Structure formats: C-alpha cells, structure tokens
Amino acid sequence: MNVGQPASAPKLPWRLISGNHACALGAVAAGCRFFAGYPITPSSEIAERLSRLLPLVDGVFVQMEDEIASIAAVIGASMGGVKALTATSGPGFSLKQENIGYAAGAEIPCVIVNVMRGGPSTGMPTRPAQGEIMQSRWGSHGDYPIIVLAPASVREIHDENMRAFDLAEPLRTPVVILYDQDIAQRTETVELGDANGVARAQRKWASGPPAAYQPYATGEDGIPAMSRPGAGYRVHTTGLNHAENGFPTQSPQAVERNLGRLLTKFERHRDLIDSWQTLGCDDAEVLIVAIGISARAALRALEICRARSLRAGLFRPITLWPFPENALREAASQANAVLVPEMNAGQLSLEVGRILGGKRVEAIHRFNGEPITPAEIAQRVETLAREMNQ
Amino acid sequence: MRGSRLEIRIGGTGGQGLILCAKMLADALCATGKRVAQSQTYEPTSRGGFCNSDLVVSDDEVDFPLATALDCLVLLDRLAVKPSWPLLKPGALVIADTRLCPELPEGELRVHPLPLSRTAIELGSERVANMVALGALAALAAVCTRDAIERAVRAETPKAFSS
Amino acid sequence: MIVDSASAFDVRTYLRQEMMPHFLCPGCGHGIALRALLWAVYELGLDKDKLAVVSGIGCAGRLSAYIDANTFHVTHGRPLAYATGLALARPDLHVVVITGDGDCLAIGGNHLIHACRRNLKLTCLMLNNEVYGMTGGQVSPTTSETRLTTTTPLGNSEPNFDACTLAAAAGASFVGREVTHHVPKLKQLIRAGLEHPGFAFIEVLSDCTEIFGRKNELGSSAEMVLRQKSELRPSAYRDTVDSPFRSSDLPTGILTKTERPEYGAAYRTAAAAQRARLAASTDQNKGRT
Numbered sequence: 001m002n003v004g005q006p007a008s009a010p011k012l013p014w015r016l017i018s019g020n021h022a023c024a025l026g027a028v029a030a031g032c033r034f035f036a037g038y039p040i041t042p043s044s045e046i047a048e049r050l051s052r053l054l055p056l057v058d059g060v061f062v063q064m065e066d067e068i069a070s071i072a073a074v075i076g077a078s079m080g081g082v083k084a085l086t087a088t089s090g091p092g093f094s095l096k097q098e099n100i101g102y103a104a105g106a107e108i109p110c111v112i113v114n115v116m117r118g119g120p121s122t123g124m125p126t127r128p129a130q131g132e133i134m135q136s137r138w139g140s141h142g143d144y145p146i147i148v149l150a151p152a153s154v155r156e157i158h159d160e161n162m163r164a165f166d167l168a169e170p171l172r173t174p175v176v177i178l179y180d181q182d183i184a185q186r187t188e189t190v191e192l193g194d195a196n197g198v199a200r201a202q203r204k205w206a207s208g209p210p211a212a213y214q215p216y217a218t219g220e221d222g223i224p225a226m227s228r229p230g231a232g233y234r235v236h237t238t239g240l241n242h243a244e245n246g247f248p249t250q251s252p253q254a255v256e257r258n259l260g261r262l263l264t265k266f267e268r269h270r271d272l273i274d275s276w277q278t279l280g281c282d283d284a285e286v287l288i289v290a291i292g293i294s295a296r297a298a299l300r301a302l303e304i305c306r307a308r309s310l311r312a313g314l315f316r317p318i319t320l321w322p323f324p325e326n327a328l329r330e331a332a333s334q335a336n337a338v339l340v341p342e343m344n345a346g347q348l349s350l351e352v353g354r355i356l357g358g359k360r361v362e363a364i365h366r367f368n369g370e371p372i373t374p375a376e377i378a379q380r381v382e383t384l385a386r387e388m389n390q
Numbered sequence: 391m392r393g394s395r396l397e398i399r400i401g402g403t404g405g406q407g408l409i410l411c412a413k414m415l416a417d418a419l420c421a422t423g424k425r426v427a428q429s430q431t432y433e434p435t436s437r438g439g440f441c442n443s444d445l446v447v448s449d450d451e452v453d454f455p456l457a458t459a460l461d462c463l464v465l466l467d468r469l470a471v472k473p474s475w476p477l478l479k480p481g482a483l484v485i486a487d488t489r490l491c492p493e494l495p496e497g498e499l500r501v502h503p504l505p506l507s508r509t510a511i512e513l514g515s516e517r518v519a520n521m522v523a524l525g526a527l528a529a530l531a532a533v534c535t536r537d538a539i540e541r542a543v544r545a546e547t548p549k550a551f552s553s
Numbered sequence: 554m555i556v557d558s559a560s561a562f563d564v565r566t567y568l569r570q571e572m573m574p575h576f577l578c579p580g581c582g583h584g585i586a587l588r589a590l591l592w593a594v595y596e597l598g599l600d601k602d603k604l605a606v607v608s609g610i611g612c613a614g615r616l617s618a619y620i621d622a623n624t625f626h627v628t629h630g631r632p633l634a635y636a637t638g639l640a641l642a643r644p645d646l647h648v649v650v651i652t653g654d655g656d657c658l659a660i661g662g663n664h665l666i667h668a669c670r671r672n673l674k675l676t677c678l679m680l681n682n683e684v685y686g687m688t689g690g691q692v693s694p695t696t697s698e699t700r701l702t703t704t705t706p707l708g709n710s711e712p713n714f715d716a717c718t719l720a721a722a723a724g725a726s727f728v729g730r731e732v733t734h735h736v737p738k739l740k741q742l743i744r745a746g747l748e749h750p751g752f753a754f755i756e757v758l759s760d761c762t763e764i765f766g767r768k769n770e771l772g773s774s775a776e777m778v779l780r781q782k783s784e785l786r787p788s789a790y791r792d793t794v795d796s797p798f799r800s801s802d803l804p805t806g807i808l809t810k811t812e813r814p815e816y817g818a819a820y821r822t823a824a825a826a827q828r829a830r831l832a833a834s835t836d837q838n839k840g841r842t
Contacts (some may be wrong), residue, residue, distance in 0.1 A: 055824030076638025
C-alpha cells in the first residue's frame with residue numbers, strides 16, 4: 001500500500017510527545033497486554049511508560065534480568081495467548097536474536113521494538129544510527145521469515161506499532177519495529193486517532209475437535225491456527241524442525257513441506273504487509289530511497305531541490321522487510337540515478353542495488369552519530385543530476 | 391507551502407532547565423495551532439556540560455525535525471556559543487545572558503545582551519533564569535501571544551508557585 | 554505421610570503414547586523423574602488442560618514432548634524466562650519447568666537466581682546427571698571433581714555447584730532434593746513443590762549411565778543409583794546453607810520452605826489498587842465539575 005501524500009494537517013488538539021511515548025501508547029491501543037524488557041538507551045522510555053500504563057488495563061509489565069530473558073518472557077506470554085511486546089536497542093537486539101528465530105520458527109506472534117544503534121558493540125548510545133537494517137532481517141541463524149517496519153515520525157511510530165500487532169497476530173510472526181534515536185527521543189506534535197472501538201486483527205485460533213487438530217497444518221492461507229493453553233488441545237511447541245503435528249522430525253519430506261511453507265507464508269499476504277510512501281516519483285530524475293531520520297532529511301531536501309528546479313523524488317519503505325520490491329522498481333522507473341542516504345556504512349543501498357540491478361545507485365553513508373542533513377542530500381542530487389545529463 | 395519554518399534554540403549547560411523552558415514554549419506554540427518538533431538532549435551527564443533544546447516550528451507537519459538554520463538563539467552559558475554560532479541564519483535574533491555569556495563573536499545578527507540570570511537572582515533564585523529567558527524570548531521574537539505562554543507556564547508549574 | 558496411590562496411578566494416562574518409545578538411554582534416571590512428576594500431578598488431580606510444561610535443551614528438555622499437557626520446548630537455558638512470561642500472562646495455568654544441570658545452572662544460571670528472587674509461582678524440576686549428555690558428555694557445573702568427561706580428559710578440576718544451596722541463597726522460597734532411588738519420596742517432594750504458592754526449586758539427582766557412568770567406570774545404573782543413595786543424608790541432620798559448593802554428603806527432602814509474597818499475586822494486587830485509586834480520583838473530579 002502506498003500511503004502517498006501525507007494527509008492534510010490534523011485538527012487541534014494535538015499532543016507533544018516523544019517517539020518512545022507514542023510507541024507505548026500505540027502498543028496499548030493495539031491491545032498489547034504484556035511487556036518484558038531490560039533497560040537500554042535509547043529505548044528505556046518505552047518500558048517506563050508501559051510500566052505505568054499496563055497495570056491500568058489489567059496488563060503485565062515485568063523488567064527481566066537481561067535482554068534474553070525479556071524476549072523469552074514475551075514469547076512465553078504470547079504462547080499463553082496474550083499480545084506481547086519488548087523493546088531494546090542494538091546490543092540488546094543482538095542478544096535477542098536466537099529467540100527471535102524461535103518465535104519465527106515456532107510461529108509465535110510478538111512485537112520487538114529496536115531503537116537502532118550504531119556499532120560495533122556498544123557504539124554511541126545517545127546518538128542516532130541506522131545500523132540494524134540488515135540485522136533485523138538476517139540476525140538469527142538459519143532461514144526464516146520476518147516482518148520489519150520502519151516508521152519515520154512520532155505519529156508513524158504510534159500507528160506502525162498498532163499495525164505491527166495487526167500483522168504479527170493473524171500471520172503468526174515476530175514483527176520488528178526499527179526507528180532511530182532522533183525520532184525516539186524527540187517530541188513532535190501529533191494527533192493520535194481514537195483507537196477505541198476499532199477492531200484489531202486477531203490471532204487465528206484453533207477450533208473443532210482436538211483429536212483432529214494438527215498445530216501446523218494450514219489451509220490456503222498458509223497460516224496455521226494456534227491453540228490457546230487451556231482450550232483442550234494440549235499440543236507441543238518446539239524450536240526443532242517439526243511436522244504438522246508439532247513434534248520434532250528429521251524426515252526430509254516433512255521438513256521440506258513445513259519449513260518450505262513457513263519460508264513462503266508471507267507471499268500470499270503481501271497486500272497486507274507491504275507499505276511505502278512515494279513523493280514526486282512520477283518525473284524524478286533522481287530517486288532518493290531512505291528510512292527514518294534520513295527520510296525526514298530527504299523530505300526537506302525535496303523542497304530544496306524543487307527550489308533549484310531539480311527533479312527529485314522520494315521512495316520511503318515503511319515496511320522494510322519483506323522489501324516492497326515491485327513498488328521500488330515502479331517508483332524508480334523514470335529515474336536515471338538513485339541516492340540512498342543512510343546512517344551506516346552501507347546496508348539499505350545493498351538491497352536497493354540488488355533490486356534495481358543495472359541502475360546507478362549511489363549512497364551517502366554516515367556512521368559518526370551526526371544525522372545526514374537536507375543540504376547534503378540536495379547537493380548530492382544536484383551533482384548526480386548534472387553527471388547524468390552530461 | 392513549507393515556507394513557515396522557524397527554528398529556535400535554547401542553549402546553556404545541563405541543569406539550567408533549558409528543556410523545560412523549550413517545552414513550555416513548544417506547548418504555547420502548539421496551543422496556537424503550530425506544529426512543533428523539540429529535541430531532548432539526552433547525554434550520560436545531565437548536569438553541567440553543553441546542553442540545548444531546539445524547536446522547529448511550522449504551520450504544516452515539520453519535515454526535517456532537526457535545526458539546520460536558527461532564527462532565534464537564547465544563550466544562558468558561554469559553552470553554548472561555539473556549537474550554536476555556525477547554525478545562525480543571517481539576521482537571526484540572539485538573546486545572551488550578560489553575566490554567564492558576556493562575550494559573543496561578530497555577526498550580522500540582532501543581538502540582545504540581557505541580565506537574565508541577574509534578574510532571576512533578584513527575584514530570589516537563579517534557577518528561574520530559564521523562565522526569565524522565556525519571557526524575553528516571547529517578547530522579542532513575538533512567536534506567539536503572551537497569553538499562550540502564560541498558560542503554558544502555569545500548566546507546567548507546581549500549584550504552590552502558580553497562585 | 555506418603556500416600557500410596559501407586560496401584561491406582563497409570564502413568565500412560567499422562568503420556569503421549571504416540572511418542573513412545575521414548576529416546577532416553579537404558580538406565581537413565583530421567584524417566585523415573587518424569588514418572589514421579591506425573592504421579593504427583595495425578596495425586597493433586599491437576600487438570601491436564603491447565604498444565605503447562607516448559608523445558609529447555611538437553612536430555613531433560615526433551616521430556617516435555619512425552620507429557621500429555623500444553624508443552625513448550627524452548628531455547629537452551631531459557632525455560633524459566635519463557636515460563637515467567639507464560640505464568641504472568643496466564644495465572645490460571647499451572648506452569649512446570651523441566652531443565653537439566655547445564656541448562657539451568659550454566660547457560661540459564663542468571664534466570665535461575667532471578668526466578669528464585671522473584672518468587673513467581675513456578676515449579677522448577679532440575680534433573681542433575683552431572684553431564685551434558687545430549688551433546689556427548691561434556692563437563693557441566695555439577696560434575697564432581699576429578700570426574701572424566703569428553704572436555705575434562707585430565708579429570709575435572711573445577712569445583713561443582715550445590716544447586717540447592719545456590720537456589721536457597723538466591724531467595725527461593727521452596728528448595729528440595731531427592732534421588733531417583735526413592736520414587737515415592739521423590740513424588741512426595743514434587744507434590745509439595747507443586748502445592749507451594751511460590752517459586753519451588755527441586756533438584757533430582759538423576760544418573761547418566763550410558764555416557765557419564767561408562768566414561769568414569771561407575772558400573773550399571775543400579776550401582777550408580779545405590780552409590781548416590783550412600784552419599785545422602787536426610788535434611789534434618791544438617792543445615793543446608795553452609796557452603797556454596799557441594800559437600801560429599803548431600804541432604805535430601807525439603808531443604809527450605811518460607812512464606813513470601815508470590816510475585817504474580819503481589820503485582821496483580823498492586824495493579825488493582827492503582828486502578829481503584831484512579832477510578833476514585835476520576836469520580837471525585839466528576840463530582841467537582
């Protein structure tokens with residue numbers, strides 16, 4: 001889905017809140033009733049907010065002993081049938097990877113917020129970076145599917161967190177939300193829609209006689225129905241490769257069938273999953289592809305380019321993984337060159353280059369903690385446009 | 391369409407209440423229909439050292455929320471001069487505390503040296519220098535009505551002090 | 554008093570019989586521990602639909618698959634953390650953790666001490682066979698000194714943990730130990746753990762005949778179990794918390810039992826009080842305007 005032009009300015013009253021605050025409000029509005037986490041800059045405000053909000057809605061907040069325990073407790077709560085969230089940042093995201101793989105493999109819905117860090121290792125905790133674009137897709141071992149959302153504003157953090165649950169629950173998958181410190185801890189005026197009474201997507205629950213129930217058998221949609229403990233199904237859940245009956249198997253045919261189904265399970269649901277924004281792509285000579293704070297700089301750069309009669313457009317993936325490939329190809333169809341500003345040493349540009357094979361793809365890479373500025377992007381667009389016209 | 395962008399920085403050292411000052415201004419602007427993005431300096435040391443809070447104000451949604459060219463700069467400590475000076479627009483408004491930030495570089499600017507902290511001390515506490523600065527900024531920059539600022543200040547002030 | 558329900562108890566009604574034969578080696582003590590657990594579940598009349606068993610990785614971790622309940626075989630070392638989430642989210646479930654000495658004390662050691670401290674209602678059954686059996690017989694935190702394993706070819710030179718002392722020191726409100734030789738007593742201990750209204754840590758001294766026993770020439774399973782028995786003494790003889798490491802004469806039975814607020818209930822009570830406070834203040838404000 002292309003969100004297109006931003007909606008007209010919302011009506012008063014609006015609130016001045018931070019990205020992390022909006023994240024917590026979005027979770028509660030989406031029906032999240034369990035949070036487990038561990039303090040880490042710059043995401044701790046999410047935990048602090050939820051420690052106050054969740055008890056008010058009969059939910060549970062728990063600060064666990066470490067990052068691994070936090071994701072484990074979240075998956076455990078979700079196994080119990082409760083919508084669950086954890087939040088972390090780079091080093092903590094690294095520690096969570098094994099269990100994110102478990103959630104993907106056993107198909108346990110959960111949402112993981114990662115306020116991105118640079119690196120390696122501890123990096124610069126209080127400075128923005130976009131260092132986990134690739135890790136969010138490939139961080140756990142083996143082959144597995146995962147959905148990653150990349151909101152670029154306080155308002156969008158709120159809304160995408162709600163969408164994360166609406167994807168995680170019916171598709172039975174972990175969903176990662178990636179954003180950067182510059183939006184996490186900056187306050188912006190937002191008008192949050194009233195989520196009361198809005199029906200949220202639900203998990204697909206097992207029904208019918210327990211004797212006939214196969215926990216990983218699916219219909220056309222490729223999504224197995226989950227059993228809620230206490231509902232009489234008494235099934236086994238494991239991180240080992242399993243057959244339709246949920247028990248471990250080493251049968252090549254059974255693994256081929258079930259893991260094969262898992263790896264392609266999003267394909268039928270791409271209309272639901274894909275989300276992106278295009279601005280000025282119809283006649284763009286130079287297409288900018290960016291997420292997060294870099295996309296916000298690109299928005300301003302578009303204004304500067306227009307003033308200089310440079311034809312620039314923006315493609316902003318909101319669903320980052322699976323990457324909205326077809327939408328990018330279409331957006332880039334008129335462009336002679338593509339520019340990817342990103343706060344790392346080269347991650348998004350790799351994927352964009354892969355998708356747009358043959359097209360000139362340049363990047364602005366930044367890993368010193370200073371955001372890429374609109375002026376820098378506009379300057380590179382100008383240089384690229386001049387070179388392409390020669 | 392996005393020509394309304396206005397950038398304001400309150401600069402000084404950690405512990406001076408700069409972020410609160412900026413938040414009150416942001417709330418006041420917000421109440422008068424502006425869109426605002428406010429930076430929250432978040433460093434491991436929250437007392438002492440350069441500290442600032444930036445506001446980007448617009449009639450529409452703010453595109454890039456970081457300061458790129460300051461229209462107004464309030465200086466409550468000399469530490470804030472060096473990192474802020476290159477960001478000033480030609481002709482920008484600069485309000486500097488005469489006691490804590492007495493010397494300023496040259497520039498095509500509207501500079502107002504004011505006794506902000508001294509006034510605060512005379513009022514009874516240096517800690518309210520941030521509020522004196524807010525008043526000065528509201529008067530000189532004319533970004534929003536005095537009424538809106540007053541309401542924002544009252545909303546953020548403990549009841550014991552706001553009678 | 555030990556209730557003799559042995560003749561009435563049919564373990565098969567608590568097993569997933571389609572999973573038989575099980576994968577445990579001949580002589581392994583884990584099957585006895587599993588039987589004792591299910592016997593205790595039977596005696597307490599726990600509803601299988603409300604029973605959740607969370608297990609980690611290793612030989613002990615595989616046991617959950619055989620139990621006819623809601624079973625979760627999770628990642629190495631993390632069953633207590635998964636179980637914490639599950640039990641907090643679903644206080645209506647009876648959550649049991651089955652773990653091994655490596656799973657619980659090495660890779661999962663942090664989760665153990667914090668589970669002890671937190672006192673959430675969980676029953677943790679740690680099956681201690683002194684070795685990493687599934688990976689082929691490497692040294693574990695409970696391997697006795699001088700023992701040979703595939704990673705201590707010169708004999709183990711690290712001191713071993715006394716898991717019960719560790720759990721008690723970390724604040725566990727229920728700690729117990731038993732050997733597989735005493736099945737009714739083991740069942741009784743597990744039963745007491747299941748009934749305990751907080752975190753219950755139970756160490757079961759199991760035996761790995763096939764790998765550990767063979768390597769150390771400890772004889773048959775029966776000989777290993779009898780040797781274990783000879784090293785034990787009832788808890789009444791001695792206070793357990795006098796040494797961080799394992800002594801040569803191990804106390805058995807219930808070693809620690811204290812009354813402490815259960816974490817889940819305490820959290821829910823505090824949350825309900827906060828909701829009531831807010832509701833009252835909202836009503837008051839309504840009254841004013």
